[in-house]
Amino acid sequence: MRNSSILSAAAVWVATLSLAGAAVAQTPALNPEDAQRARAQQQRQRTQPGNDAPVWRDVRYGEPKVSAVRGRETDVLIQSEGQTWRAARVPMATTGGFVFALALLGILGFYLWRGPIELTEPPTGRRIERFTRAQRIMHWTLAIAFTTLGVTGLIITFGKNVLLPVFGYSVFSVVAMAAKILHNFVGPVFVVLLPIMIVMFLKSNLFKSYDWPWIKRFGGMMDRTGRSEVPSGKANAGQKILFWLMLVAVGITAAITGLILDFPNFDQTRQTMQIANGIHMVAGIGGVILLAFHIYLGTVGMRGAYDAMRHGYVDESWAKQHHRIWYEDVMSGKASHGDRPVKVVEPGRGAA
Amino acid sequence: MARMKFICDAERCIECNSCVVACKQEHNIPWGVNRRRVVTLNDGVPGERSISAACMHCSDAPCMAVCPVDCFYKTADGVVLHDKDLCIGCGYCFYACPFGAPQFPQDGAFGLRGKMDKCTFCAGGPEPDGSEAEFQKYGRNRLAEGKLPACAEMCSTKALLGGDGDVLADIYRQRAMARGKGSEVWGWATAYGRPEGKPSAPRPQDKPGPKAPANGNGGKS
Amino acid sequence: MMRRILTSLLIASTGAGLLGLAGCGEREQTAHYEDGRYRGKPDTPPYMAAPFGGDVMKYENAMRTRAQNQNEYNRID
Ligand code: SF4
Ligand code: SF4
Numbered sequence: 001m002r003n004s005s006i007l008s009a010a011a012v013w014v015a016t017l018s019l020a021g022a023a024v025a026q027t028p029a030l031n032p033e034d035a036q037r038a039r040a041q042q043q044r045q046r047t048q049p050g051n052d053a054p055v056w057r058d059v060r061y062g063e064p065k066v067s068a069v070r071g072r073e074t075d076v077l078i079q080s081e082g083q084t085w086r087a088a089r090v091p092m093a094t095t096g097g098f099v100f101a102l103a104l105l106g107i108l109g110f111y112l113w114r115g116p117i118e119l120t121e122p123p124t125g126r127r128i129e130r131f132t133r134a135q136r137i138m139h140w141t142l143a144i145a146f147t148t149l150g151v152t153g154l155i156i157t158f159g160k161n162v163l164l165p166v167f168g169y170s171v172f173s174v175v176a177m178a179a180k181i182l183h184n185f186v187g188p189v190f191v192v193l194l195p196i197m198i199v200m201f202l203k204s205n206l207f208k209s210y211d212w213p214w215i216k217r218f219g220g221m222m223d224r225t226g227r228s229e230v231p232s233g234k235a236n237a238g239q240k241i242l243f244w245l246m247l248v249a250v251g252i253t254a255a256i257t258g259l260i261l262d263f264p265n266f267d268q269t270r271q272t273m274q275i276a277n278g279i280h281m282v283a284g285i286g287g288v289i290l291l292a293f294h295i296y297l298g299t300v301g302m303r304g305a306y307d308a309m310r311h312g313y314v315d316e317s318w319a320k321q322h323h324r325i326w327y328e329d330v331m332s333g334k335a336s337h338g339d340r341p342v343k344v345v346e347p348g349r350g351a352a
Numbered sequence: 353m354a355r356m357k358f359i360c361d362a363e364r365c366i367e368c369n370s371c372v373v374a375c376k377q378e379h380n381i382p383w384g385v386n387r388r389r390v391v392t393l394n395d396g397v398p399g400e401r402s403i404s405a406a407c408m409h410c411s412d413a414p415c416m417a418v419c420p421v422d423c424f425y426k427t428a429d430g431v432v433l434h435d436k437d438l439c440i441g442c443g444y445c446f447y448a449c450p451f452g453a454p455q456f457p458q459d460g461a462f463g464l465r466g467k468m469d470k471c472t473f474c475a476g477g478p479e480p481d482g483s484e485a486e487f488q489k490y491g492r493n494r495l496a497e498g499k500l501p502a503c504a505e506m507c508s509t510k511a512l513l514g515g516d517g518d519v520l521a522d523i524y525r526q527r528a529m530a531r532g533k534g535s536e537v538w539g540w541a542t543a544y545g546r547p548e549g550k551p552s553a554p555r556p557q558d559k560p561g562p563k564a565p566a567n568g569n570g571g572k573s
Numbered sequence: 574m575m576r577r578i579l580t581s582l583l584i585a586s587t588g589a590g591l592l593g594l595a596g597c598g599e600r601e602q603t604a605h606y607e608d609g610r611y612r613g614k615p616d617t618p619p620y621m622a623a624p625f626g627g628d629v630m631k632y633e634n635a636m637r638t639r640a641q642n643q644n645e646y647n648r649i650d
Contacts, residue, residue, distance in 0.1 A: 041399030050531050052362050055393050055401040068369055069389035077391045082448040086414045104590035160420050173421045173438040180440045274447050300579045425613020478614050481622040496622035498635040515640030523644040
């Protein structure tokens with residue numbers, strides 16, 4: 001008897017609760033603004049039946065409403081930002097493309113006028129360890145990733161205008177597909193490598209007082225005899241600027257915006273992705289321009305620079321000519337690679 | 353030539369979502385992709401209106417403009433179609449489209465986008481009309497069968513209309529006339545509202561009067 | 574010798590980059606739609622399918638009739 005009354009009381013209680021819950025769920029949860037707009041429509045249909053102007057105006061605000069269809073922003077009827085993004089892409093890509101092309105022209109002009117920066121003294125045969133093995137592995141991994149991202153990014157951005165007319169639809173589609181997949185999969189690798197690279201090379205890229213004269217005279221690079229190079233530490237001011245621009249500024253910006261674009265499964269809105277895409281494009285074009293400069297000076301532009309990163313050693317004369325202060329530090333034992341001194345291999349001995 | 357259009361009458365749509373279902377059914381659309389959807393404004397309060405939306409087959413289509421592989425094309429009927437063999441699934445069309453029409457089957461890891469899928473105005477794709485390949489990729493080609501989009505044709509309240517813009521305009525005009533504000537149907541005042549509080553003209557159901565014209569296709573045949 | 578190769582390489586790559594300049598002349602971003610004109614990839618128009626056999630007028634009329642089916646004022650009475 002007592003049991004059953006408790007049971008029925010519980011049943012009533014549960015029923016009441018669920019009814020209340022259902023009622024709450026049914027009560028439209030309009031925010032004040034939506035309620036205001038709903039009232040405008042109610043008012044309008046009293047005075048002018050059949051006039052839905054307030055509702056259509058509401059549609060144009062592009063705010064989320066209610067939809068039974070699940071998916072990204074299915075509850076937004078019209079988003080106008082897409083048109084803004086579409087319009088902004090053109091001048092951005094155009095300007096970016098021009099700057100990139102001008103940069104390439106500039107590099108070519110510089111090469112034709114200046115030629116490669118040669119050694120002014122004959123090599124002594126004494127070789128100094130410039131980069132550790134870990135640094136070189138890191139550099140080349142990141143270099144491959146960066147270049148892949150740059151090239152595939154260029155294909156995705158300018159391919160429609162440059163490659164499509166040459167290749168035709170089907171072939172270009174395959175190229176673009178490969179570019180997109182590479183870009184999307186190499187991207188996260190780049191994001192992982194980037195901070196390691198930055199930390200690894202941070203110390204030698206902090207600005208020092210002797211960098212200022214270098215900047216003021218552009219390192220003496222404009223002197224075709226190559227005899228007026230401004231002394232610099234392990235990295236000269238130009239390299240430091242490149243480090244901060246290319247890896248820190250461009251790299252981190254592109255990494256963050258790239259992650260937003262690469263993983264669309266977190267329900268980020270279209271507007272987020274449009275903005276991310278715009279920033280990513282600017283950062284990317286900046287990145288390939290800096291990359292072009294870096295590749296030029298690291299290969300054809302300067303004798304011995306490629307070997308430094310390839311094998312890790314530079315000739316004494318090279319060090320003396322291009323990084324005088326670092327050279328002196330090495331000779332006096334002040335320079336180090338982490339916790340060990342910089343290796344110097346005397347002529348005739350094999351590398352470590 | 354016709355200019356194919358959709359129109360959704362917000363006065364009539366009852367948010368039954370049948371158009372959504374009809375579309376999925378007609379084209380065997382994969383899970384997670386909805387070419388059409390219904391959005392409700394002022395949900396659950398007086399003044400509620402619902403609107404069914406899909407690709408609107410824009411004249412100056414943003415999707416077409418931003419696609420990096422230029423895979424869209426426009427038929428002579430004004431239908432915006434795309435070639436899934438070319439699409440690389442970059443998602444740009446989805447960023448640009450005002451109506452959120454492009455859809456992506458996300459069957460890969462990390463939200464990797466598959467080939468874009470969107471409303472075709474039941475006009476299939478570049479494959480031969482009515483072929484199995486076309487059906488697999490784009491769904492049925494009803495236009496080639498002499499039919500109009502399934503969503504519009506089965507709409508129970510005829511809120512959603514699809515077909516040549518001229519014909520739709522005639523149907524809608526006749527409907528608006530029948531809704532009965534007589535001369536007030538026309539003009540800026542009705543389209544953009546009048547000062548609040550001014551009473552509207554009596555509606556036909558309130559007063560005895562002539563029935564709606566039987567054939568209102570505006571003198572066209 | 575080496576220098577010659579490098580120079581030609583550099584000129585070639587810059588040339589490729591300059592070709593890229595063509596990309597700066599961004600094609601117009603609007604899709605020109607002229608009423609009733611086909612713009613696009615190869616695709617058979619719907620009136621070529623079996624029921625119409627290439628008869629445009631037949632197709633257009635069928636479409637118009639079909640669209641008028643959506644007019645319920647034509648169907649009641
Ligand atoms: S997908 Fe969007 S932008 Fe493209 S035609 Fe359809 S509605 Fe217009
Ligand atoms: S997702 Fe496909 S259709 Fe859309 S813009 Fe990218 S390539 Fe073009």
